[in-house]
Amino acid sequence: MGLFGLVIPLIWPVFALGINGIGRIINGAGDFGPMIFGTGERLLLPFGLQHILVALIRFTEAGGTMEVCGHDVSGALTIFQAQLSCPTTHGFSESATRFLSQGKMPAFLGGLPGAALAMYHCARPENRHKIKGLLISGVIACVVGGTTEPIEFLFLFVAPVLYFIHAVLTGLGFTVMAVLGVTIGNTKVKYTSLRIEA
Template sequence: GLLKVVDTKMVMGIQSIDTGALGALICGVIVFFIHEKFQNVELPDAFSFFGGTRFVAIATVLIMSVVGLTVPMVWPFFAAGINKVGAAINGAGPFGPFLFGAGERLLLPFGLHHILVATIRFTEAGGTYVTAAGETIHGALNIFYNQFAQGAEFVSPEATKFLSQGKMPTFMFGLGGAALAIYKSAYLENRKKIKGLLISAVVASAVGGITEPIEFIFLFIAPVLYVFHAIMTGLGFMVMGLLKVAIGNTDGNIIDFLVFGVFQGFWTKWFYVIPVGIIWFLIYYFVFKWYIVKYDIPTPGRDNSAQAQEAVDSGDIAGYTAKVMLEALGGKENIVSLDNCITRLRLVVKDSSIIDVEAVKAAGAVNVVKLNDTNVQVIIGPKVQVLKKQLQKLM
């Protein structure tokens, strides 16, 4: 009886519960823990071939089989919970997109935003749509793609209110205002030197839809500004929804604006993005400028300590030097592998306990995240690629 509240589909000829994106996330998390527990298992000589990482695959099959058997018992409660989240967001009317937009930004520093985003994009929480053929489609993004494929007259602002249009006032305009405020708040002699850093961060946000390079400049040193930014992002979603803008997709950048907005014609109401965006730019600029100056926030170019000044003078804006950073990380002997994403160094080390977190921060890192005994992430900002190359040269 409980199974009536969940969707099922045929998988390899077996009627299975359709757990969607959330099921995939849960599988990923479980397999991670299986790997952590069994990757170094040693078996008796006769079975030694199946030890170590090979045993992870065997354990995964056995454990996930048990998980598969328990899913029908627990999933209906999950589904009911997801439906409640969806009902709360959809039941909030015009306020729903605000809750989604602000919530996503607030969860981002913890890496938990993917759960909220996947829930809205791919489950009932983001809406349900029944096609002319009688097919039921769940999730804002799934609904948008289905409607978009059918033609312009099918695309509903109800589906797009949780999609990239809501990000556009902030991603394309607001964060540019924040960057200009950081530039204008810097001491005159430092402005020229931080210009490149800020321009590249604005381009990443507006063209790439990647906001972390700007956000990580102020996230840890001015959390109040980050909360303001989250609220403004939520308001951007809310305003675009109220104006019945119908631009879909996911990134909230200039590419989405052109491809899914301007190029589709006036029915998308893309023209509303520009005046709203200009207002967002001005609000961000004046709020950031006032707060940074009033509370003397040490954004790039405002810290005149000897170390920071030396870094600025050498063009090393974030104030780190690879040599100091390497020593603080325990030296090259401690580093097993080194990689980076857009804003972070991703390290596998022999022993994370010997890392001097404060010394790493003093060398210019924003923060150090120790995932476990051997996996460490160092949050740097948009110049992480340069730092990684300097570290590699030293190593």
């Protein structure tokens, strides 16, 4: 194990260059950047690796850099939160929020509940009562809490090819919302997400 600890620092820079390269590709892809991000996030989800891509976009220059209230801020979520707390900012940056929650809305509020309904209708009539509770609780977790894993993992095991199509369509949702100029930003309800203007 000690040898492993000595070797990793020597090979890690190669992985770091690859991760940074992905960030540059996403940031430089214009309106297709959100699609690459959204599709990549969904494809990495079954392996638990989506957090690497999400953190890369939310907290580094790959998510954008902007001056907010006299300070240079990097990362899509960091820019959004800085604009949220800046009293002189009106509206939010489309270039930063295009990587945040609004791209997930079409899939979370429409696509995955539709997939759950399709799974219910495709089940044999004698088995529908067995899966109804699982599907309903998965849809509630998805729509109310934004936790998609119950439906997506069920979807992945039932129809892996359709899961890939779902990942591409989720990425397309990111692009459509970016092209339309939607700036929802972060949808987690925390004290930093609430802004009351007098």
